Amino acid sequence: MSGILMRASNVTAVYAADTGQDVPAVDNVTLEVPEGQILGLAGESGCGKTTLGNALAMIANPPLYVIAGKMAIDDHEIDLSTLAAGADQAHRPYRGATVSLLPQGAMNAISPTLRIRDLVVDVMRAHDKQTTKEDALDRASDRLKMLEMPTRVLDQYAHQLSGGMKQRMVTVVSTLLNPALLIADEPTSALDVSSQKALIEMLLAMVERKIMRGVIFITHDLPVLSMVTDRLAIMYAGKIVEAGPTEELVNHARHPYTSALLSSVLDPTEETRTKHVLGIPGSPPNLGNPPTGCRFHPRCSFAMPECSLKEPQFLHERDHSVACWWANDHAFETVPTEVNQA
Amino acid sequence: MSEPMDSGTPVLAASHVTKQFRVAGGHLTAVDDVSVEFHAGKVLAVVGESGSGKSTLARMLLRLMPVTSGTITYQGKDVTHIKGGELRSYWRDVQAVFQDPFASFNQFFTVGHTLRRGMGAEKLSEATLDALIETCLGYVGLKPGDAVHKYPHQLSGGQRQRVMIARALMMNPKVLLADEATSMLDASLRVSALNVLQDLRENLGLTVLFITHDIGQACYLADEVVVMEHGLVVERGVTDEVIFNPKHAYTKRLLSDVPDLKGSLKVRED
Numbered sequence A: 001m002s003g004i005l006m007r008a009s010n011v012t013a014v015y016a017a018d019t020g021q022d023v024p025a026v027d028n029v030t031l032e033v034p035e036g037q038i039l040g041l042a043g044e045s046g047c048g049k050t051t052l053g054n055a056l057a058m059i060a061n062p063p064l065y066v067i068a069g070k071m072a073i074d075d076h077e078i079d080l081s082t083l084a085a086g087a088d089q090a091h092r093p094y095r096g097a098t099v100s101l102l103p104q105g106a107m108n109a110i111s112p113t114l115r116i117r118d119l120v121v122d123v124m125r126a127h128d129k130q131t132t133k134e135d136a137l138d139r140a141s142d143r144l145k146m147l148e149m150p151t152r153v154l155d156q157y158a159h160q161l162s163g164g165m166k167q168r169m170v171t172v173v174s175t176l177l178n179p180a181l182l183i184a185d186e187p188t189s190a191l192d193v194s195s196q197k198a199l200i201e202m203l204l205a206m207v208e209r210k211i212m213r214g215v216i217f218i219t220h221d222l223p224v225l226s227m228v229t230d231r232l233a234i235m236y237a238g239k240i241v242e243a244g245p246t247e248e249l250v251n252h253a254r255h256p257y258t259s260a261l262l263s264s265v266l267d268p269t270e271e272t273r274t275k276h277v278l279g280i281p282g283s284p285p286n287l288g289n290p291p292t293g294c295r296f297h298p299r300c301s302f303a304m305p306e307c308s309l310k311e312p313q314f315l316h317e318r319d320h321s322v323a324c325w326w327a328n329d330h331a332f333e334t335v336p337t338e339v340n341q342a
Numbered sequence B: 001m002s003e004p005m006d007s008g009t010p011v012l013a014a015s016h017v018t019k020q021f022r023v024a025g026g027h028l029t030a031v032d033d034v035s036v037e038f039h040a041g042k043v044l045a046v047v048g049e050s051g052s053g054k055s056t057l058a059r060m061l062l063r064l065m066p067v068t069s070g071t072i073t074y075q076g077k078d079v080t081h082i083k084g085g086e087l088r089s090y091w092r093d094v095q096a097v098f099q100d101p102f103a104s105f106n107q108f109f110t111v112g113h114t115l116r117r118g119m120g121a122e123k124l125s126e127a128t129l130d131a132l133i134e135t136c137l138g139y140v141g142l143k144p145g146d147a148v149h150k151y152p153h154q155l156s157g158g159q160r161q162r163v164m165i166a167r168a169l170m171m172n173p174k175v176l177l178a179d180e181a182t183s184m185l186d187a188s189l190r191v192s193a194l195n196v197l198q199d200l201r202e203n204l205g206l207t208v209l210f211i212t213h214d215i216g217q218a219c220y221l222a223d224e225v226v227v228m229e230h231g232l233v234v235e236r237g238v239t240d241e242v243i244f245n246p247k248h249a250y251t252k253r254l255l256s257d258v259p260d261l262k263g264s265l266k267v268r269e270d
Helices: A049-056 A087-094 A116-127 A133-146 A151-155 A163-174 A193-208 A222-228 A246-251 A256-263 A270-274 A325-329 B054-061 B084-093 B111-118 B126-139 B157-169 B187-204 B215-221 B239-244 B249-257 B263-269
Strands: A004-016 A022-034 A037-042 A064-073 A076-079 A099-102 A181-185 A214-218 A231-236 A239-245 A315-317 A320-322 B012-023 B026-038 B043-047 B069-074 B094-097 B175-179 B207-212 B224-229 B232-238
Touching: A004 A049, A022 A037, A022 A049, A022 A064, A022 A214, A022 A231, A022 A239, A037 A049, A037 A193, A037 A222, A049 A064, A049 A099, A049 A181, A049 A214, A076 A087, A099 A163, A116 A133, A116 A151, A116 A163, A133 A151, A133 A163, A163 A193, A193 A214, A193 A222, A193 B249, A222 A246, A231 A246, A231 A256, A239 A246, A239 A256, A256 B187, A270 B215, A270 B239, B012 B054, B026 B043, B026 B054, B026 B232, B043 B054, B043 B187, B043 B215, B054 B175, B054 B207, B084 B094, B094 B157, B111 B126, B111 B157, B126 B157, B126 B187, B157 B175, B157 B187, B175 B187, B187 B207, B187 B215, B207 B215, B215 B239, B224 B239, B224 B249, B232 B239, B232 B249
Parallel strands: A037 A214, A037 A231, A099 A181, A181 A214, B043 B207, B043 B224, B094 B175, B175 B207
Antiparallel strands: A004 A022, A004 A064, A064 A076, A231 A239, A239 A320, A315 A320, B012 B026, B012 B069, B224 B232
């Protein structure tokens, strides 16, 4: 396997609540993106996926504060903490150029009064004031040709483009500076299946052509992730609970939460016609006051007495890691899926 | 599960319904000569991509938008142009749940207030209303004592959508129209919302029109499926037939574009 492009360690990010109590939305998370690979970050709403993405892209704004965490990328060692004086200025050169974030709903951020080419020029000039209009547009049209997309889009306004095309355009624009890492937050969620497929194919082509050297793809849509990613990390209540190669994780989930998420996927198959999926009982915990021990234990069908007492540590089996007491007792066993169905 | 689509008198039907919008330089036909029938106690899914006319069809069925031509019949009666009291009574029977539950709530009101307010015109006694709220929240698996005091922002997305379904049920509707009602939810919450609809169909005999772009959800829930493309119905039939033995090229393409969990890894090897 190739080297590691990005390694983020011990990232903790908190929201300062009105009550004066900090709510840790990302709690001591460590993750890696290997060179040339796409890492999928999955989990239910509110598990901290987007917050982690924002922390890594260094765009945390109050009330979100990154209180700890380091990121090693491209020979840079970046302190992600936003508490230190001058952190904002220190992070500025990396934003967009080293780590680019494609936020949720980015396609709706295209100004309705400007053509796409104006957006291109704005983005390029924000990083280098010397960039001429011609240079910026040449670069954009070369990029579009490379990805086999029509260059006439540059002369169009947002309302003239379909949702799928808008999303592909913002993806292209956000990677014009060839960032080492692209963090794409729910890029496919608002699209229908055909546009989803087109965007995924474009992302794969971009990685293949080394426009960026790694991607973190955030979504709760597991089928999309299994289509596009090399590795998956599953988050629950601010922590990563399982990580491993996509195919391995999809077929041999070791954490009951991963298994329950996978069982909730409704493929158009004969199995879906006949099964009755139960979903995951209960709802995600309040992060201001998370459950003791394993945070998933109140909703887990495999919970044992020790689950509520002690927090499970990561168990590493080859390149698959899992933090679960059940997995600790059942080495290399896949979580039985029967409990998720009736 | 596999009776033919035309069995019995439909509860609600659209026949040869067309909707045209005026656009610069002509007309855009959003729904083109579409006929669909909803049979009591069945779930009919309308599947198609963005812009296929699914929601326009739903709005016409709900009488929120006039038809350009065609007729809508409810329990054998033409309701295409009814007005006033008749229309209000139609709206009691045919309820809808939309995609974004947040947009349907007033954030300053509690769930209890929202549910009561919808029933204002019915002039029910406090005790009857309380009992009704309790029953309807029970149908969707929420604890009434707990839920009525909550504000929308204190609920999860799945809970909010369930409150919207409960609100629709307060009117004791015959037909429930769910327009992408589960699209914004996570897979796990989505399953529980779909289970709620399934239970309502089984326990209350509710007729459900389920509009979605996700063919997997249609596969889980629907008895019959209608596939729409560019305002036209391109394929229809019982779910097993349409999904496992599609005839139309568009249906086949929709199915082949669905990313599936286990088999999709092949895409990376292409």
